Amino acid sequence: SQTIHQWPATLVQPVGSPLSLECTVEGTSNPNLYWYRQAAGRGLQLLFYSVGIGQISSEVPQNLSASRPQDRQFILSSKKLLLSDSGFYLCAWSVSWDYGYTFGSGTRLTVV
């Protein structure tokens, strides 16, 4: 069966510090991978998606970047965090447009 792992679950980081969030998928090959952010009390904003190794598409200009070094690994990074980067970050995978997503359990990031 397919599983998705996301870590850490919670993170408190000072402004200006770097960030690395990791997401891995098991039990499937060549998934589409996604990073979403959910700000407090708000909806979901698509940040990045990837349809293959090394292929990253950015949906919004921001302080973050993403990489896909392996087929089932998706990393969200920042060189210098801003207060506005606080939120709940969700990784998800899908195999086709009508399959829907499977989400990870999320990382709650608080920038202080």
Place this chain on the structure above:
Amino acid sequence: GNSVTQMEGPVTLSEEAFLTINCTYTATGYPSLFWYVQYPGEGLQLLLKATKADDKGSNKGFEATYRKETTSFHLEKGSVQVSDSAVYFCALTIHGSSNTGKLIFGQGTTLQVKP
């Protein structure tokens, strides 16, 4: 463009009440429609889906029918429980959307069920 609009919350109901959460969409192509549920502090879980007009998705007592004529996908449940308290998201993807399968979400509707 493509978008999803949900009724604003919070929706507060007593246990065993009937639930409807409205969802309408606009789409430039032919969408598949989804409902996701997010319990407090957790990620999102797929609740149900429908991939073509007049399809009915159902799961855990929840139902939604894909209505192309009204561009709607309203979520219903006949008798809610306290454990149904969560945020519900309506979403769509477009057929053949460059194979990216990007989900477009509504803003979410918070449901609170009181005993």
